[in-house]
Amino acid sequence: xxxxxxxxxxxxxxxxxxxxxxxxxxxxxxxxxxxxxxxxxxxxxxxxxxxxxxxxxxxxxxxxxxxxxxxxxxxxxxxxxxxxxxxxxxxxxxxxxxxxxxxxxxxxxxxxxxxxxxxxxxxxxxxxxxxxxxxxxxxxxxxxxxxxxxxxxxxxxxxxxxxxxxxxxxxxxxxxxxxxxxxxxxxxxxxxxxxxxxxxxxxxxxxxxxxxxxxxxxxxxxxxxxxxxxxxxxxxxxxxxxxxxxxxxxxxxx
Amino acid sequence: xxxxxxxxxxxxxxxxxxxxxxxxxxxxxxxxxxxxxxxxxxxxxxxxxxxxxxxxxxxxxxxxxxxxxxxxxxxxxxxxxxxxxxxxxxxxxxxxxxxxxxxxxxxxxxxxxxxxxxxxxxxxxxxxxxxxxxxxxxxxxxxxxxxxxxxxxxxxxxxxxxxxxxxxxxxxxxxxxxxxxxxxxxxxxxxxxxxxxxxxxxxxxxxxxxxxxxxxxxxxxxxxxxxxxxxxxxxxxxxxxxxxxxxxxxxxxxxxxxxxxxxxxxxxxxxxxxxxxxxxxxxxxxxxxxxxxxxxxxxxxxxxxxxxxxxxxxxxxxxxxxxxxxxxxxxxxxxxxxxxxxxxxxxxxxxxxxxxxxxxxxxxxxxxxxxxxxxxxxxxxxxxxxxxxxxxxxxxxxxxxxxxxxxxxxxxxxxxxxxxxxxxxxxxxxxxxxxxxxxxxxxxxxxxxxxxxxxxxxxxxxxxxxxxxxxxxxxxxxxxxxxxxxxxxxxxxxxxxxxxxxxxxxxxxxxxxxxxxxxxxxxxxxxxxxxxxxxxxxxxxxxxxxxxxxxxxxxxxxxxxxxxxxxxxxxxxxxxxxxx
Numbered sequence: 112x113x114x115x116x117x118x119x120x121x122x123x124x125x126x127x128x129x130x131x132x133x134x135x136x137x138x139x140x141x142x143x144x145x146x147x148x149x150x151x152x153x154x155x156x157x158x159x160x161x162x163x164x165x166x167x168x169x170x171x172x173x174x175x176x177x178x179x180x181x182x183x184x185x186x187x188x189x190x191x192x193x194x195x196x197x198x199x200x201x202x203x204x205x206x207x208x209x210x211x212x213x214x215x216x217x218x219x220x221x222x223x224x225x226x227x228x229x230x231x232x233x234x235x236x237x238x239x240x241x242x243x244x245x246x247x248x249x250x251x252x253x254x255x256x257x258x259x260x261x262x263x264x265x266x267x268x269x270x271x272x273x274x275x276x277x278x279x280x281x282x283x284x285x286x287x288x289x290x291x292x293x294x295x296x297x298x299x300x301x302x303x304x305x306x307x308x309x310x311x312x313x314x315x316x317x318x319x320x321x322x323x324x325x326x327x328x329x330x331x332x333x334x335x336x337x338x339x340x341x342x343x344x345x346x347x348x349x350x351x352x353x354x355x356x357x358x359x360x361x362x363x364x365x
Numbered sequence: 366x367x368x369x370x371x372x373x374x375x376x377x378x379x380x381x382x383x384x385x386x387x388x389x390x391x392x393x394x395x396x397x398x399x400x401x402x403x404x405x406x407x408x409x410x411x412x413x414x415x416x417x418x419x420x421x422x423x424x425x426x427x428x429x430x431x432x433x434x435x436x437x438x439x440x441x442x443x444x445x446x447x448x449x450x451x452x453x454x455x456x457x458x459x460x461x462x463x464x465x466x467x468x469x470x471x472x473x474x475x476x477x478x479x480x481x482x483x484x485x486x487x488x489x490x491x492x493x494x495x496x497x498x499x500x501x502x503x504x505x506x507x508x509x510x511x512x513x514x515x516x517x518x519x520x521x522x523x524x525x526x527x528x529x530x531x532x533x534x535x536x537x538x539x540x541x542x543x544x545x546x547x548x549x550x551x552x553x554x555x556x557x558x559x560x561x562x563x564x565x566x567x568x569x570x571x572x573x574x575x576x577x578x579x580x581x582x583x584x585x586x587x588x589x590x591x592x593x594x595x596x597x598x599x600x601x602x603x604x605x606x607x608x609x610x611x612x613x614x615x616x617x618x619x620x621x622x623x624x625x626x627x628x629x630x631x632x633x634x635x636x637x638x639x640x641x642x643x644x645x646x647x648x649x650x651x652x653x654x655x656x657x658x659x660x661x662x663x664x665x666x667x668x669x670x671x672x673x674x675x676x677x678x679x680x681x682x683x684x685x686x687x688x689x690x691x692x693x694x695x696x697x698x699x700x701x702x703x704x705x706x707x708x709x710x711x712x713x714x715x716x717x718x719x720x721x722x723x724x725x726x727x728x729x730x731x732x733x734x735x736x737x738x739x740x741x742x743x744x745x746x747x748x749x750x751x752x753x754x755x756x757x758x759x760x761x762x763x764x765x766x767x768x769x770x771x772x773x774x775x776x777x778x779x780x781x782x783x784x785x786x787x788x789x790x791x792x793x794x795x796x797x798x799x800x801x802x803x804x805x806x807x808x809x810x811x812x813x814x815x816x817x818x819x820x821x822x823x824x825x826x827x828x829x830x831x832x833x834x835x836x837x838x839x840x841x842x843x844x845x846x847x848x849x850x851x852x853x854x855x856x857x858x859x860x861x862x863x864x865x866x867x868x869x870x871x872x873x874x875x876x877x878x879x880x881x882x883x884x885x886x887x888x889x890x891x892x893x894x895x896x897x898x899x900x901x902x903x904x905x906x907x908x909x910x911x912x913x914x915x916x917x918x919x920x921x922x923x924x925x926x927x928x929x930x931x932x933x934x935x936x937x938x939x940x941x942x943x944x945x
Contacts, residue, residue: 156443218455218457340762
């Protein structure tokens with residue numbers, strides 16, 4: 112494992128009294144909710160697939176040591192987890208590495224884009240070069256805020272410094288790919304389902320309360336609190352990024 | 366009970382496939398044909414159309430092989446109630462996508478494995494409207510179909526029973542009709558659509574039409590509202606040809622040969638094919654002889670196969686004398702409009718597809734564009750929703766974590782808008798090759814003026830509906846749904862690939878039957894129409910008998926409908942008809 116800076120704890124407040132709250136064992140508004148606690152009611156194939164995700168984290172086989180360092184720190188900013196107990200952080204990079212190692216693609220590639228494998232190698236190099244050309248330091252050694260400025264420039268589709276990599280591939284398509292890979296790893300994990308109050312697998316048992324967002328007997332009611340992201344971050348806002356048109360991951364729709 | 370039930374209610378034999386908790390089929394008993402002997406029909410691709418074709422032709426007594434690139438699924442042991450774990454259901458092989466508005470493939474619109482796209486469709490099953498068949502005559506855009514709504518209507522009625530479709534007793538748009546199964550209960554997203562439309566005075570229907578059982582049907586249980594429709598229905602409540610038509614095809618003697626990727630059609634003469642070349646899963650090359658062929662690979666793989674089958678006399682690709690193979694590819698505008706509500710919604714419960722309005726379906730000259738759109742419910746699971754938030758709100762980092770913690774407060778509606786057929790929206794061959802050394806498809810897609818106006822207008826209407834339902838925040842993501850066209854049917858061999866029965870104009874024993882033959886697409890999900898066309902093509906082939914194999918002469922007589930070939934149990938239920 113790579114030791115990286117964890118960032119500050121979140122500041123949690125009671126929405127009514129505005130009094131500070133103690134840090135949560137489990138982030139999110141559904142205290143004590145555990146989808147894995149329901150696994151005895153799932154079908155065997157689903158249970159194996161979800162347990163495999165939790166207990167069998169794949170080894171690193173695609174990224175080089177240097178690439179691994181950069182991508183790990185970048186993913187810590189793209190999907191920060193410093194509010195989670197270290198033992199309850201969700202592996203992101205091992206799943207990206209496994210996808211690239213197995214060359215699993217989404218069924219298409221945008222004309223003009225390199226392969227997903229090459230896109231990651233090129234993108235990581237460009238991020239690293241950007242850090243060194245602006246700050247004369249490796250990306251991983253930068254303060255979180257400086258890391259966020261670099262990443263946000265990719266989100267905006269306007270890298271802080273020109274790089275020949277961005278002449279060969281679209282900044283925004285690369286950004287979308289890495290964000291999508293991060294959310295796919297994070298929100299496929301049952302600990303993330305607990306955080307967002309998602310019911311998870313329900314076969315063969317069924318959902319029986321469809322109205323008014325009511326919880327199943329085994330789900331938990333929402334208990335909201337307010338929280339502030341660490342001051343040294345740029346990502347707790349919503350600014351539409353550069354939109355190059357269609358992206359992948361359009362499931363769940365019609 | 367010591368331990369909870371784990372889905373399947375009994376342990377299967379090793380050679381059995383489980384199709385839902387109660388249905389079993391034994392592949393050991395499946396008939397196997399030798400490659401050297403020509404069978405009557407080889408069907409390439411066992412999806413929505415291929416499953417129906419195999420069932421009909423086998424039941425009528427023809428020898429049939431269905432070749433499918435993907436695996437023959439066992440729904441209990443292969444499928445999961447899990448978003449990420451379902452990627453194997455999709456056609457994930459490389460395609461190159463370009464143009465000004467490139468399309469996404471894979472999980473968005475492309476299935477692989479027996480049942481094809483019908484395994485992962487959301488199962489909305491509306492009919493096309495009568496006007497869809499004469500778009501050019503009525504609006505001067507697109508083109509007319511070589512058949513009318515009345516030609517297809519009896520097949521719509523038949524397939525609605527075979528799937529079967531649940532929905533309102535009175536569906537008011539297009540040609541008004543009812544459904545064999547009653548409407549489903551309404552979930553969070555359905556409630557959003559109904560409340561929003563009702564407030565604005567827009568007519569709306571709830572609970573369907575969707576090919577998901579609202580009551581049990583033979584050895585298929587009713588829906589349990591777990592929301593994993595597009596991850597493959599382990600319950601067996603959602604119709605896919607894997608569970609509706611393929612079992613009966615096998616029972617009547619068809620062979621389904623899975624993991625068989627067809628890459629070239631073989632020609633015995635200028636106008637006659639004699640078989641197909643395919644790769645098995647180990648990459649070994651095979652040749653299967655057949656007296657006639659039906660290509661049913663959907664709107665990308667069908668034109669790819671025809672183009673890759675170029676040979677002397679067919680230098681531009683097979684059945685492409687008109688230079689229209691691959692052209693007039695269509696996807697529907699599928700913008701997703703997302704609204705955040707103060708109250709909880711929990712949109713992961715209930716089928717994503719369960720309420721819609723076709724109030725804006727037809728051309729309204731006041732809007733300034735031809736044709737229209739529908740509004741439908743959608744229900745993204747967490748990963749899909751996170752990707753939508755990335756696109757719609759630019760979320761990442763702590764902002765992504767924050768909005769995802771509100772997942773249960775969001776509801777979503779989908780635009781389904783008619784994009785017109787354009788010759789420059791097309792499938793060609795790329796220079797890159799797949800794992801078998803066969804050129805992959807290169808797709809070019811660009812919106813035209815009418816399309817853009819429709820999307821702008823439709824998007825605004827759906828956003829108004831979302832606001833009217835009580836949302837506090839409304840955002841949207843642009844995307845596209847479904848794929849049709851690229852081997853269109855028509856009467857004129859110089860501007861279409863197949864005739865009105867799916868026979869290619871150039872090769873007398875080569876047929877195309879899938880979404881690619883649609884000349885226009887309406888604002889209706891294409892699954893029902895594809896299956897209805899497949900049943901109609903099957904009736905034509907059965908009526909023609911041996912002549913298909915022996916003669917170049919085309920008999921364009923419309924065949925009688927053969928209701929007796931419908932899957933068993935299709936006529937158990939009556940259909941409410943209270944509007945007459």
